Amino acid sequence: MYVYLYDNFLRQKKYDSTIKAMETRLTDFGIAGKIIRLQNFTDAKAIIEDEIKKGVSGIIIVGNDSTFGHVLSRAATCDVLFGFLPVGSGNQIAEVLGIPVGVEACDILSKRRKVKLDVGWFNNRYFVSKLYIPPSKITVEYDEKFKVSTKDKVELVVCNLQPFEWKGKGQIHIIHPQDGKLEAFLRPVTGKGIFKDKYEEPSIFPFQEMIVSSRKPFTVEADGKQSKETKIKIKLARKRVEMVVGRERKF
């Protein structure tokens, strides 16, 4: 039996027809199940653990990248099969997983093509899509082998599943998801413009373990959740989450 976690934004009327069509398709496939609506203050992990005790065979996330990150960053430790039904805009992870947006995602779910995904880990928390540090004066040490430093502030993005694009010079940096490494993008700040900071072209470092430190606390944002740290250790957790994926996945 599957349990479906619906994001709160799906209450909007514009998604009614899509949700109804999806529910009909799931019933046709014989995989309809219990629906739980997530709120901002809902503890997804507690809900999932409760359902596992009741014997659920799969947890299906219904929403967008934000929903995906919100649920899995907390529930990655749960030993259960996860699925994803992307709805609406803000769905880049679905493309990486080979899952089409909308009703067609139900077909992928019915096929149950399972894969174990790598996830990122930092300071006792998992992150699935990406980790972001806004421009700060930080030092980065990779794999205990080499250090990277810059003269001034630097912006750091660590990507796991979320495809990465830094617009400006029209360049798209293609990451390689699930290749056994995380990708770190460092973009030093070179000066201040009238409206925003000026950045240099990014440096790219694939790694398995990284320590980011600074004398002053810096903001860390991972899968929508923010915190202030002075030192963080970022690692790759191999094959941590079992997920239903599509044939057209990017790995």
Next chain:
Amino acid sequence: MFQKSTPELSNPIRESDTKHVQDDVETVVGPSVKVEGDFASEGNIVVKGIVSGSVKTSKTLTVEDGAKIFANVSAGDAVVSGGIRGNVKIGGRLELTETAQIQGDVNCGILSVAPGALMQGKITMKGVNLKDEASEKQDKKRISLGRTLSKAEEEENTAE
């Protein structure tokens, strides 16, 4: 008389505005980034900044103009437009452009040096085989002496 003209494409294929970064380039060290330590990668490396320590890859190392490496370098192939102070070991092709500067010993399979490139050190490449008549004769003598000596030793051993 009135021939059908071949219809032209109404939307000719245009070059995309967004250029994709080479997706085979794995590691990039930006212009104002400084790397200290043993820097190794399994894929291609592009250095635009400063690296102190050692640099190692089995694929292609690109050192751009203005970049500096103060380290021993080991790579499959390399294209150097910046500066390297250290020993350079390249399994395949080493290409030095006009702005390249290398201060250290170089060991490579194929070497290409553009006019203007600067090098200071020993260059070692496999496959060099230049001998004059006198040294060839000496080599032959050594080989034949070696054979007769080994024959004499064998006869002694059998006699014993």
